[in-house]
Amino acid sequence: MTKTIEIKVLPKDLHNADFIKGRAAKKAGLKADNISDWRILRRSIDARQRQPFYLMRIELTSAGQLPAEPVISDNFKDVSDCEPVLIIGAGPCGYFAALEMLELGLKPVVFDRGKDVRARRRDLKAIQQDGVVNPHSNYCFGEGGAGTYSDGKLYTRSHKRGKIKKALQLFVEHGAKSDILTDAHPHIGSNKLPGIVANMRATIEQYGGEVHFDAQVTDLIIENKVMRGVIVNEKDEHFAEATILATGHSARDMYYLLHRRGVKIEAKPFALGVRIEHSQSLIDRAQYNQPQREENLPAASYSLTTQVKDRGVFSFCMCPGGLVVPAATAPGELVVNGMSMSRRDSPFANSGTVVEVRTEDLAPYAKHGVFAALELQKAVEQAMFNYGDGSQRAPAQRLTDFAKGRMSKSVPDSSYIPGLYPAPLHALLPQGIYERLSAGVRVFGKKMNGYFTDDANVIGTESRTSAPVKVPRDRATYMHPEIEGLFPAGEGAGYAGGIISAAMDGQNTAKAVLRWTVEG
Ligand SMILES: Cc1cc2nc3c(=O)[nH]c(=O)nc-3n(C[C@H](O)[C@H](O)[C@H](O)COP(=O)(O)OP(=O)(O)OC[C@H]3O[C@@H](n4cnc5c(N)ncnc54)[C@H](O)[C@@H]3O)c2cc1C
Structure with a gap:
């Protein structure tokens, strides 16, 4: 028999697995000795009364093992020879779009103006200690984007936008503690996020995607309202049928560039x-x-x-x-x-x-x-x-x-x-x-x-709460209404506000790119 029940647990008993199992069994009307497997599905704190307590939703069974959660990275495939898609920005939106492509059979080619997550640390130290701001590598720019050296809160109000659990699961598969799957207010922290972000990059590269650092997109190649590709560091041309624009809310130069190139943007x-x-x-x-x-x-x-x-x-x-x-x-x-x-x-x-x-x-x-x-x-x-x-x-x-x-x-x-x-x-x-x-x-x-x-x-x-400019896109195709092949995404384009919503928007945009490029 498998049951799901809710119990209250005092903070002092939080790590007492036997106690929690016993209480859950009692609530489910089962004998603790007969429980063959159990797990916490959700954990939140209720502090409205004088004595705060944890509220736990628990699944338990007396019939063998509970079914294991599917492993998302088992679905990744080698995309080295697949259709390339350019992704501007290695923030949560860009990286989760890239990971989604490993499932979809598209080859992500990511460009970020900043440095890899380790090298970026030196520039953060320079801001903190010497007041020197590197315009390409700081708390907003560089591998992992604005989400890397953050609080790492992983909750979002945007429940409609996609599968939050899938995004959280990918964090766990790249090194986050599995607690984030059950906590009502999951959080990772700045000391753990850089390692997780580096693991994500390793996955993208392992399956044939590319990630380029110190690679600022300085121009867009647009011909007759069709996005052909990008120019990196004012010299290197890269072409693809689809480009995801995920440059975050602080890339003001990108907003100016879009405007100069006649790409419609809106005040927000x-x-x-x-x-x-x-x-x-x-x-x-x-x-x-x-x-x-x-x-x-x-x-x-x-x-x-x-x-x-x-x-x-x-x-x-x-x-x-x-x-x-x-x-x-x-x-x-x-x-x-x-x-x-x-x-x-x-x-x-x-x-x-x-x-x-x-x-x-x-x-x-x-x-x-x-x-x-x-x-x-x-x-x-x-x-x-x-x-x-x-x-x-x-x-x-x-x-x-x-x-x-x-x-x-x-x-x-x-x-x-x-x-x-x-x-x-x-x-x-x-x-x-x-x-x-x-x-x-x-x-x-x-x-x-x-x-x-x-x-x-x-x-x-x-002042950097959300983007001050919106880059419009079609609700169904995710493509810019006037520029074919350009997919504005994430917080900078106005479609996310936080790590998880940006990650989910990246995943959804990757699917939209597949619908357009491969499925026509
Ligand atoms: C200090 C701090 C703490 C935060 N804490 C939290 C938190 O706890 N929880 C939460 O949910 N959110 C938090 N946020 C917000 C969150 O980080 C963002 O909502 C999220 O990162 C947006 O993701 P994104 O991928 O859309 O854009 P970004 O993360 O901004 O990534 C954009 C990327 O594009 C790159 N880029 C920009 N211009 C170019 C160009 N021309 N060429 C190539 N690359 C370019 C940048 O280097 C950057 O890496 C925090 C933000 C900051 C700054």
């Missing part, structure tokens, strides 16, 4: 704001109702949202036990983001806290046409940079001072390695954004005990 709403950092212990106390987080509970997270003057104000990309990192992609700008290690054990908790920016809010930038949102993004990032000393030290303010619009004399300790200095963020942000953030953080203070405190840092700028 996005969100802009700041990153707010608290101590992790404060967030734990608020979320777990305990003076101190008990053993086996992860660093607590939060998700806060409100409406102020008809615009959404919300927390975004919350990194429990994480670090704030400098995520600029060019010299002369100040951009921050968040990441964490797999153990999420830093003493800080940070999240982007942003205001939605709609097309009608972009009137002051209207002269820039489709680049209105991008120019606003750039202007704020540059204003934050120019206020400082030319380094990647970031402007900051105590949360309560920020809300009141007054300078802080000093700012609290932070995880941000280049350092913070007090600055009038209330004056550096556009007025409409500042006013809504100022009201929004007060509302958040009412929703979460201790949130609105002068011991929290507000740090500028959280």
Whole structure:
């Protein structure tokens, strides 16, 4: 007999397999000794009551072994002699498109402007320690894309977009812990992701695909509205019938290039704001109702949202036990983001806290046409940079001072390695954004005990939340409506927001390419 049941488990019993099996058997009306196999299907935390507990969905059987999950890479085939498809960008979208092609019988040829994941690390160190931003290799550009040196959160709200489980399974087959298949809020961490990404590359190459680094696509070969190929590093031509454009939301030069080449692009709403950092212990106390987080509970997270003057104000990309990192992609700008290690054990908790920016809010930038949102993004990032000393030290303010619009004399300790200095963020942000953030953080203070405190840092700028430009595509074919053979995909084209949704969009785009190239 096989049954699926749900049980509650206290954090202290999280790793006690005998206890969990016994309790599951009892709930299923079976004797523990008769259970021949069992597994956890889903695990989440319920912290609404005074004593937090894990809720586990468990499948158990008294009839032999539970069926094993299929191994996706068993379906990969040698694609060396198959139809080549160019993929611009080795982020989650590009790499998952490439892996999908190994199943579909297409040969992925990936170009990335940045370096392989190991070499990229040196450039991250240069940003952190010397304030030097390499425009091709940074927290957004390079192997694995923006998803590599991140928090590695793997949850998405886009359940319709594809099979999340398949994407998670591929992470596991390339080195992630199998917990991510069952956790309600799976996460990998910056210390593990680079190895996983390198394993994915090894798979792509092993089955006959190609991955090229230091290979910036500098031009598109378009003839009579047909995409013929790309030019790499201003000299090397590569041709194929289909090209997937997966360059992420920070490749501004690609948006300009598309515009110059007459490829239709559109302005897109996005969100802009700041990153707010608290101590992790404060967030734990608020979320777990305990003076101190008990053993086996992860660093607590939060998700806060409100409406102020008809615009959404919300927390975004919350990194429990994480670090704030400098995520600029060019010299002369100040951009921050968040990441964490797999153990999420830093003493800080940070999240982007942003205001939605709609097309009608972009009137002051209207002269820039489709680049209105991008120019606003750039202007704020540059204003934050120019206020400082030319380094990647970031402007900051105590949360309560920020809300009141007054300078802080000093700012609290932070995880941000280049350092913070007090600055009038209330004056550096556009007025409409500042006013809504100022009201929004007060509302958040009412929703979460201790949130609105002068011991929290507000740090500028959280501006790379999503693409400020959309590259249109047909809903059914995934192809650009005017350029045959061009498949815009992932976050940069406006079809994803996060690692998993970008990965799934890559997989779906690869299938769309197959339908077009091979199946006609
Ligand atoms: C610090 C940080 C932390 C994050 N944390 C999380 C998280 O925890 N969870 C989550 O879901 N999301 C997170 N994100 C967002 C997530 O990383 C992105 O949503 C995701 O990576 C988008 O995938 P993509 O493949 O569409 O684009 P990207 O990951 O941006 O990849 C684009 C790639 O294209 C390359 N490229 C750009 N221009 C060119 C060119 N002209 N020629 C060749 N190559 C080019 C770039 O080098 C890059 O590698 C984080 C982002 C950052 C920056």
